[in-house]
Amino acid sequence: MDFFTNINVQFYILAYIIGGIPFGLILAKTFTGTNIKEAGSKSIGATNVLRVLKEKDPKLARKLAIATVILDALKGVVVILLAKAIGLSYAAQWAIAVLSVLGHCFSPFLKFEGGKGVATGVGVLLLMLPIETLLALVAWAITAKTTKISSLASLSGLFVLIISSFIIHPEIPHIKSHAPILLIAAIVVYKHIPNIVRLIKREEKAAV
Known part of the structure; x- marks a missing residue:
């Protein structure tokens, strides 16, 4: 029981649960009755929200896609800020980011x-x-503007982030390790494997 009463563990569980809230799916179902898990790329992210809903209502689709991006971006931010406010360590904050x-x-x-x-x-x-x-x-913005391919833009941005992190911060402040960044990158790359395969085959569709 001591494991679950540990404040760090409680925040890790909270981060994972809040991170799992599918805002794109919720918004699409609430405002259009559409299940985006059954259309387009079947992803719950903003790109698929825009891709699927723009056929019905382009203006609403853009609004819901923007709302999805903002809410998805805030998932971890809110928990990290709360953790920071009560004094959890930087290592714990990075763990929350990954989770x-x-x-x-x-x-x-x-x-x-x-x-x-x-x-x-x-x-x-x-x-x-x-x-x-x-x-x-x-x-990301430059790649999105020039190629119109969402996955390529995301992967390009990720590559720049990793390289620049090693240049700007050879040792990440307070934790002295790039491990959390590389873990996040690994998760994102893993989820993009189908996109990477299509990019190699030149079959990836423009979506941004």
Whole structure:
């Protein structure tokens, strides 16, 4: 029982559960009655929200996609800020960041399926590594603008974030390790494997 009364463990569980809330699915069902798990890429993320709903109502689709991005990004941020407010260690905050992304990608509410973790990852990393994440967002924006391929833009941003983190912070402050960043990257890349295969085959569709 001591395990579950540990404040760190409680926050880890909270991070995973909140991370698993499928906001894209909830918004799409609430406002359009559409189950995005059964359409498009079947992902719960903003890209699929936009892809599926724009056929019915482009204006509403954009609004719901933006709302999905914001809510998904805030999942981990809220828990980390709460953890920071009560004085949990930086190591605990990084663990919360990883578990928030893990919860989004393998949601306990969706039989451990979920989204690709990009928005949630951006949220937690913007809080923990703001400079590197801003550079990654610039890379994402440039790639999205030039290629119109969401997955390629996300993977490009992730690559820039990892490289810049090693350059700007050879040792991550307070924890002296890039392990949490690499774990988040591994989760996101794993969820993008089908996209990577299509990119290699030049079959990935423009979606941004």
